[in-house]
Amino acid sequence: MQNNVNITNFRQDFAIIANWVKFGSKVLDLGCGDGELLQYLRGSLEIKGYGVEKDDANVLACIRNGSNVIQMDLEDGLSGFEDQSFNTVILSQTLQAMHHTEAIVLDMLRVGQEVIVTFPNFGYWRNRIQITLGQMPVSKTLPYQWFDTPNVHLCTIHDFDTFCKNHNIDILERKVITDGKEINFIPNLLGCLAMYRLKAK
Amino acid sequence: MSENNSVGIVAPQTAHFSEPLTLKSGQVLPQYDLVYETYGTLNADKSNAVLICHALSGNHHVAGKHSENDKYPGWWDNLIGPGKPLDTDKFFVIGLNNLGGCHGSSGPASINPANGRQWGSTFPILTVEDWVTSQARLLDRLGITQLAAVIGGSLGGMQALQWTIAYADRVRHALIIASAPNLTAQNMAFNEVARQAIITDPEFHGGDYYEHGVVPRRGLRIARMLGHITYLSDDVMGEKFGRKVKDTIKYSFDVEFEMESYLRYQGDKFAGTFDANTYLRMTRALDYYDPALAFNGDLSKALAKAKAQFLVLSFTSDWRFSPARSREIVKALLDNESTVSYAEVTAAHGHDAFLMPDKHYHAILRSYLSNIQIGSDHAE
Numbered sequence: 001m002q003n004n005v006n007i008t009n010f011r012q013d014f015a016i017i018a019n020w021v022k023f024g025s026k027v028l029d030l031g032c033g034d035g036e037l038l039q040y041l042r043g044s045l046e047i048k049g050y051g052v053e054k055d056d057a058n059v060l061a062c063i064r065n066g067s068n069v070i071q072m073d074l075e076d077g078l079s080g081f082e083d084q085s086f087n088t089v090i091l092s093q094t095l096q097a098m099h100h101t102e103a104i105v106l107d108m109l110r111v112g113q114e115v116i117v118t119f120p121n122f123g124y125w126r127n128r129i130q131i132t133l134g135q136m137p138v139s140k141t142l143p144y145q146w147f148d149t150p151n152v153h154l155c156t157i158h159d160f161d162t163f164c165k166n167h168n169i170d171i172l173e174r175k176v177i178t179d180g181k182e183i184n185f186i187p188n189l190l191g192c193l194a195m196y197r198l199k200a201k
Numbered sequence: 202m203s204e205n206n207s208v209g210i211v212a213p214q215t216a217h218f219s220e221p222l223t224l225k226s227g228q229v230l231p232q233y234d235l236v237y238e239t240y241g242t243l244n245a246d247k248s249n250a251v252l253i254c255h256a257l258s259g260n261h262h263v264a265g266k267h268s269e270n271d272k273y274p275g276w277w278d279n280l281i282g283p284g285k286p287l288d289t290d291k292f293f294v295i296g297l298n299n300l301g302g303c304h305g306s307s308g309p310a311s312i313n314p315a316n317g318r319q320w321g322s323t324f325p326i327l328t329v330e331d332w333v334t335s336q337a338r339l340l341d342r343l344g345i346t347q348l349a350a351v352i353g354g355s356l357g358g359m360q361a362l363q364w365t366i367a368y369a370d371r372v373r374h375a376l377i378i379a380s381a382p383n384l385t386a387q388n389m390a391f392n393e394v395a396r397q398a399i400i401t402d403p404e405f406h407g408g409d410y411y412e413h414g415v416v417p418r419r420g421l422r423i424a425r426m427l428g429h430i431t432y433l434s435d436d437v438m439g440e441k442f443g444r445k446v447k448d449t450i451k452y453s454f455d456v457e458f459e460m461e462s463y464l465r466y467q468g469d470k471f472a473g474t475f476d477a478n479t480y481l482r483m484t485r486a487l488d489y490y491d492p493a494l495a496f497n498g499d500l501s502k503a504l505a506k507a508k509a510q511f512l513v514l515s516f517t518s519d520w521r522f523s524p525a526r527s528r529e530i531v532k533a534l535l536d537n538e539s540t541v542s543y544a545e546v547t548a549a550h551g552h553d554a555f556l557m558p559d560k561h562y563h564a565i566l567r568s569y570l571s572n573i574q575i576g577s578d579h580a581e
Contacts, residue, residue, distance in 0.1 A: 026538065048538060056561055059544050063512070064568040070531060070543045080532045 012180040013092060013118045013195055014040050020116055020173065020197050021045055025087035028112065030074055030104070031094035034058050035067030042067075052078075075100050078107040086112045093141075093193075095119045097150040102167070109169065109200040118195040121176065123156030123188040141192050157188040164198065173197040206284045207274065208240040211265035213305060216342055222300075222335060225489075228325040232314060235339050236305030237261050237297035240281060241289035243345070249575040250345045251287065252336060253277065253296045254353030254360035257428070257483045258475060260304035263296030264289075279558040286567035291575065292349060300335050301327045301482040309478030310411060322408030326482055329356075329490040333363045337371065349573050350374040351509075354555035355522060356483065359490045362530065365507040366492055372509040374573055376566070379519055379555040381526035382500050382533070383491035388521065391431055392484040395424035399477045408478055421477045422468035429467050434518035434551035500529060501536035510540040512569045514562070516554040517547045542569070 014037060021027060023045045029038050032051025035058075041047045051069040053059050062069035072080070075098065089112030091104065096119050098104050108115045120141035121127075127137035136146040144151065155163070157176060164171050176183045176191030183191040213236050222230040238261050243250060253263050255276075264281035266274050281287040281294055298306040301324065309324040340348070351372050353361040358380025365375045384392070399405060402420030406413050430438075442460035456462045496502035511534055515527035524545050534541040546562045548554035554562070 050535065050541075056547070059542075060561065060564055060568060063542055063544070063565055064572075066572055068540060068542050070535075070541075071545045072528075072543075080528060080535065082536060085536070 011036065012177055013193060016175055016177070016195055017041070017090060017092065017116055017118070018044055020114075021047060021088050021090075024048075026085075028052065028081065028086045028089045030078075030089065030091045030108070031097075032058070032062065032067070032069060034061035035065055035069060037090070037092060038062075038067045039065060074098065074104055077103060078111050081111045083110050084113055088112055088114050088116060090116045092116070092118045093120065096154050097152060099152060101153045102163075105163075105169070105198075106167065109198065113199070114172065115198040116196065117160075117198060118193060119155065119160070121157050121188065121191045121194045122154040123158060124178070124192050125189050126192075128189070139192070157191060157194045160194065160196065164196075168201045170199045170201045171196060172199055206282045207278065208265035208282045208289055210268065211238050211240065211262075211275075212267070213238050213261055215305065216339055218335075218338060218342075220338075222331065222338075224325055224331045225328040226326060230300070230307070230325060233300060233307035233335070234305070234311070235297055235300070235307075235335060236302075237295055237339060238263065238265075238275075239296075240264050240294040241292050243293040243343070244576055246576065247345050248347070248349060249291060249293050250340070250343075250348050251292045251294045251350045251352060252340070252348050252364075253281075253294060254332075254336070254351065254357035254364075255296070255299065256353070256355035256357045257487065258425075258471070258480070259357065260302060261296045261298040261306075262304070263294065276556065279556075280563065280566065286563050286570055287352070288570070292570075295339075295343070297336060297339060299327070299332045299483075301325075301479055301486075303476035303479040308476065309408070309482070310476050319411040321411055321478065324478065324482070326485050328486055329359050329363050330367065332486070333360055333367050336360070336364075337368055340371070347371050347373060349575055350376060350570070352376040352378070353380070354378040355380055355552065356487050358522075359487070362504075363490070363492065365509040365511075366503065369506045369508045374512070374569075375507075375509040376512045376514070376569070377527070377530060378514045379516055379522050379527075379552055380530070381522045382493060382503075382530050384487055385526070389488050391427060391521075392488055395427050395484055396481050398423040398427070399481055402477075405477065408481075410477070416472075417477045418472045421475065421480060422465075422472040424477075424480060425471040425475075426464045426468040429464060431521045432552040434520065434549060436518060436549050437551060440549070500533035504530075504533045504539070505537050507534070507537070507539060511542070512565075513541060513543045514555075514565065515543075515545050516550070516552070516562075517545060518549050519552045519554060521552040 027047045027049045029051045032053050038049040054073045059071045089108045130137040175195045176187035178192040216235045219232045262275040264275040264278045283290045298304040301308045309320050313320045351361045351364045358377040361375045361377050364372050399420035402417035404415040405417040445459040492503040493500040513527050513531050515524035531543040
């Protein structure tokens with residue numbers, strides 16, 4: 001639980017996500033946690049938002065702060081949601097913890113007209129150094145020890161680009177950030193957090 | 202704890218309605234009584250009313266006690282009272298006994314004013330829709346134009362759902378707990394077995410047993426035993442009784458296992474207090490409810506008119522009204538872009554979990570209900 005707090009406090013991606021979400025649109029936030037992003041988007045963009053969350057405490061927190069939340073396990077897919085029924089479907093810093101990574105991304109593209117995926121870039125130089133030194137990376141975006149991490153499918157920006165290409169996914173926009181700053185120069189090395197705006201081709 | 206924040210001693214009231222009620226079946230109930238209880242105080246602009254809809258064997262007595270010596274409080278006392286999730290310092294809570302019931306509202310055992318005899322078999326079969334209509338009339342009588350919330354579990358959840366369809370403007374929030382948009386074939390099969398147990402009891406007399414001075418006790422007892430099994434989970438029964446033997450095995454059909462003793466006790470207790478004709482009608486109302494029927498089975502279309510904000514709750518071990526059935530409601534609400542939250546509460550108690558004071562379950566209700574605005578703030 002301690003680690004969740006770290007993740008929540010590190011949400012430099014919110015502002016960029018808000019830039020990618022249209023005013024008054026309908027948003028599905030997968031793995032919405034305590035509904036913080038939904039609250040942010042509701043306040044700034046008057047979106048109609050729903051969160052999906054598995055954890056009891058987070059569901060309760062969402063209900064407490066007035067966020068619409070649907071309790072379910074993302075690993076079971078998004079069968080309760082109609083094709084193209086949301087303007088934007090968001091998976092923020094959860095992709096790496098999914099078992100059915102491929103399935104969820106494809107299901108998101110089915111449900112959403114646009115999809116936002118963000119994840120910690122495993123190719124970030126600090127991660128690479130730690131690997132070179134012979135240990136699993138622990139950082140702000142990857143705040144877990146190897147034995148207690150929920151992350152099962154870590155990837156690099158390069159990996160995700162390839163994934164999109166192979167799955168016929170249109171990358172509408174990609175932003176890479178480190179400590180809140182956008183990184184344009186060799187992003188796979190210097191970027192800490194990867195953010196993608198996607199669409200089915 | 203519950204003693205300190207009880208609504209205290211309460212007394213039921215009776216509202217008599219002389220204007221006829223045309224039922225979904227086409228039959229007309231010329232006049233009727235509704236028995237109800239209220240807890241808390243209706244505020245000045247009448248914006249804090251919450252209606253509790255009861256399940257199959259429930260009634261109007263939702264909270265508090267009828268006397269100091271009352272052994273049991275109302276059936277949802279763990280939820281309703283000052284400082285409880287349904288806080289009576291904030292809300293004006295109404296519980297009523299549905300028409301066809303056997304706790305004071307007009308039902309089969311009541312006197313038919315047309316002939317001065319008990320209705321018996323001639324009391325009409327009511328539907329969820331009819332109940333909601335009669336409930337709306339009670340609210341008219343109380344001067345309440347809009348409910349802050351309507352809440353129900355199981356069959357009560359169906360009524361809450363129906364409220365949002367039939368009186369979309371009169372409901373701000375609907376809490377639908379351990380319920381379903383209609384019964385599955387398996388559910389209906391259980392109901393049919395329960396009814397056949399009653400109807401084939403030699404003392405049923407076609408439903409006019411009152412005139413014969415008898416009650417179909419055996420049938421009602423079996424019906425309740427069957428029902429009881431379906432309300433619990435296998436885990437709870439296993440934990441509670443397992444295969445524990447009552448005494449020593451006698452190789453007989455007497456009570457050999459503790460579970461049998463429990464079921465017989467529950468069946469006997471129920472058969473001594475509940476009316477068989479009411480049980481038949483309540484299970485029938487469950488069977489008939491299907492708001493999607495008029496829309497070719499499309500629940501989303503059935504709920505398109507609903508304006509309420511929803512909280513849908515289910516319990517993981519509930520196999521009579523499984524989480525999947527609640528998710529059907531959630532899906533239809535999502536299709537309509539309704540405001541809805543859904544929580545699937547991990548609970549061992551099966552269908553009956555909705556009556557239990559589970560900590561997480563009550564925390565969800567408390568959080569949701571505390572966000573409901575009343576008074577001058579409620580213009581949402």
